[in-house]
Amino acid sequence: MAYWLMKSEPDVYSIGDLERDRTELWDGVRNYQARNFLTSMALGDQAFFYHSNTKPPGIVGLVEIVETNVVDPTQFDSTHKYYDPKSFPDKPRWHTVTVGYVETFARGITLDQLKEAFTPDELWVVRRGNRLSVMPVEDTIAQKLLKMAYTTE
DNA sequence: GCCAACGTTGGC
DNA sequence: GCCAACGTTGGC
Numbered sequence: 001m002a003y004w005l006m007k008s009e010p011d012v013y014s015i016g017d018l019e020r021d022r023t024e025l026w027d028g029v030r031n032y033q034a035r036n037f038l039t040s041m042a043l044g045d046q047a048f049f050y051h052s053n054t055k056p057p058g059i060v061g062l063v064e065i066v067e068t069n070v071v072d073p074t075q076f077d078s079t080h081k082y083y084d085p086k087s088f089p090d091k092p093r094w095h096t097v098t099v100g101y102v103e104t105f106a107r108g109i110t111l112d113q114l115k116e117a118f119t120p121d122e123l124w125v126v127r128r129g130n131r132l133s134v135m136p137v138e139d140t141i142a143q144k145l146l147k148m149a150y151t152t153e
Numbered sequence: 154g155c156c157a158a159c160g161t162t163g164g165c
Numbered sequence: 166g167c168c169a170a171c172g173t174t175g176g177c
Contacts, residue, residue, distance in 0.1 A: 009163085033172095052162080052163060053162075053164080054163095055165095057163075111164080128164095128170080129164095129169065129171065130163090130170085130171095131162050131163070131170070131171065133162090
C-alpha cells in the first residue's frame with residue numbers, strides 16, 4: 001500500500017466536505033506530473049489531505065483511494081471550468097481517482113510543523129515554490145506523519 | 154526549438 | 166493583496 005499527499009483549497013473542497021460526502025471524484029487536475037501520480041494509485045492506497053491557500057496550510061486528515069483510473073468527466077464539458085478542448089472521449093487526457101473519507105485528524109499538522117520535521121527531499125510539499133497538487137509520500141515519512149497526527153501534544 | 158509573455162498556484 | 170515560482174502557450 002502506498003501513501004500520497006493531495007492538496008485542496010478548503011474554500012473549494014475541504015476535508016469537512018469529504019466527511020459529509022463520504023466519497024468524491026478528484027476532478028480538475030490539469031498537470032501531467034500530478035495526473036501521472038493519480039494514474040499510478042492503487043485501490044486501498046491512502047493519501048494525506050492537505051489544505052492549501054488557507055491559514056494555516058497543512059495536513060488535516062486521511063483519505064483512501066476507492067476507485068482508480070477514472071476518466072475525469074469535466075474535461076469534455078465545454079461549460080465547465082476544467083474543460084479541455086484538446087481532449088476527446090475516445091482518447092481522454094485526464095484520468096483521476098475517487099477518494100473515500102477515512103478521518104479528520106484531531107490536531108492537524110501545519111506547514112510550519114512539516115517544515116520543522118522534514119527536509120524538502122523527504123516531503124515535497126515543503127519545497128519552496130512547490131505547486132504540485134498530488135505527490136507520493138514515502139512509507140517511512142508517512143509513518144512519521146501518522147505518529148505526529150496521533151500525538152496529542 | 155527557443156524563449157518571452159502570460160496565467161495560475163499558494164505562501165506570506 | 167502581493168509576488169515568487171513555475172507550467173504553458175504561441176510567435177518567430
